[in-house]
Amino acid sequence: MGERCKNRRMFQIPLISLLMIAILTGCNKTQTDHVEKKEEEKMLVGFSMATLKEDRWLRDRDIFIAKAKQEGIDVIVKNANNDSNIQLEQVKEMVRKGIDILVIVPNDSEEVKECIEVAKSEEIPVISYDRLARNSDVDVYISFDNVKVGELQGRYLAEHVPEGGYIILNGAKDDFNSEMFHEGYMNVLQKLADEDKIQILEETWVDNWTRETAYDFVIKGVNTHGNKVRAILAANDSLALGAIDALSVSQMTNDVVVVGHDADLIACQRIVKGTQALTIYKPITKLIDKTVEVCKQLLVDARIDSGETINDGTYDVPYIKIDVVPVTKDNIDDTIIKDGFHLKEEVYNIND
Structure with missing residues (x-):
């Protein structure tokens, strides 16, 4: 009887080892699946626009969506209709939907600060697009000269x-x-x-x-x-x-x-x-190409080296400048x- 017990205890050791290996293998597989799934997820960009009243802004919207799609990026576009309160609510909505980057055309260069604070509270990088957000310390300002x-x-x-x-x-x-x-x-x-x-x-x-x-x-x-x-x-x-x-x-x-x-x-x-x-x-296409490029860069590296800065009233922020033509x-x-x-x-x- 004692010999049988001894043999059973000896046999339990490899059984336990096999069980632990199976559990660990299963965990590793789950973690690998999670990483692969994460890598397959598309970047989601929120594009908050002050207005679509002028022909120029309609063009920005359409080219931005097309370029983002080409790069495998999903975009949520919101139009504030020249209303800062609407813009704030729209930014809150986009943040709730899980945007990775906020690209914003400020309706009001001062009042937009609250929109940017909403994004920053969730550690979402912010690009001030063609209009400078004042006193807001955005990650980068991309515009023309x-x-x-x-x-x-x-x-x-x-x-x-x-x-x-x-x-x-x-x-x-x-x-x-x-x-x-x-x-x-x-x-x-x-x-x-x-x-x-x-x-x-x-x-x-x-x-x-x-x-x-x-x-x-x-x-x-x-x-x-x-x-x-x-x-x-x-x-x-x-x-x-x-x-x-x-x-x-x-x-x-x-x-x-x-x-x-x-x-x-x-x-x-x-x-x-x-x-x-x-x-x-x-050249709006150049502006948008650079903006989409920076969106991708911001997810990898929080620092943007533009070579030039602009003072937003409080902070010196990176300024990427696109040339213009008369x-x-x-x-x-x-x-x-x-x-x-x-x-x-x-x-x-x-x-x-």
Whole structure:
């Protein structure tokens, strides 16, 4: 009997060992399956947009979705309709849905801070896209050279209207880009104004970049100053359209040089028609390619070495800057149309 017990105890040892191996193998298999499953999961990016009112932002949305899909990235897009409260609620919703990265176009450069805090509380990296979020310490700001945009507008007017009265339509005051555009064109125009070669007859900041507000402001300016108005600098093409409509009503379309920026299709049509002199082409595809690249990088490395920073009011944040191109009737075929940004048939309004 004692011998049998002894033999049974000896036999139990390999049985226990085999059982432990089986359990450990099962655990390892489960862990491996979990890792493989995790690797197969797609990155989910939340793209919070301030507005889709302008043609330019519709283009950003569509190209971003297409590029992300090409890279195997899923995207949730939300449009705040120029409302900061809506943008905040939409960001909260995207965070609840488990986004890995937040790409945000701030509706208000100051109020957006709360949106960014929501993302950061869940350790979600934030990219400030084309509009700088102020005092928020985002992971990176990716945009165009916005000061250069203004400088190119200012240079064109300084060369083509070196004397006479100007009306300036700045963008929304709560959009920090507006300040950078303003800085750019005043880098050029202030000297002419100080020398009294040009006179800034009227200037305003247009809430929400509203075309109708620009129209009303130019109507009043023209009624006040008449043919003293020789140039209108509009901070984007939508404001330029409002200005041109006002000039048309006042029968001054051919007497005033108007510049804008964004290369909206309707602006390009105005350029070949001759009612708008200049727009600034911002290669959105390059902006989006870089943004998607940075999204992937942020999941691997929290630090972005952009080589340049911009102060958001409190923090120096990495700034990735995309170059811009001035477009007139002389080079529109070799820039916007050549790049496929707009079709020649659309720009020249060619009917089949």
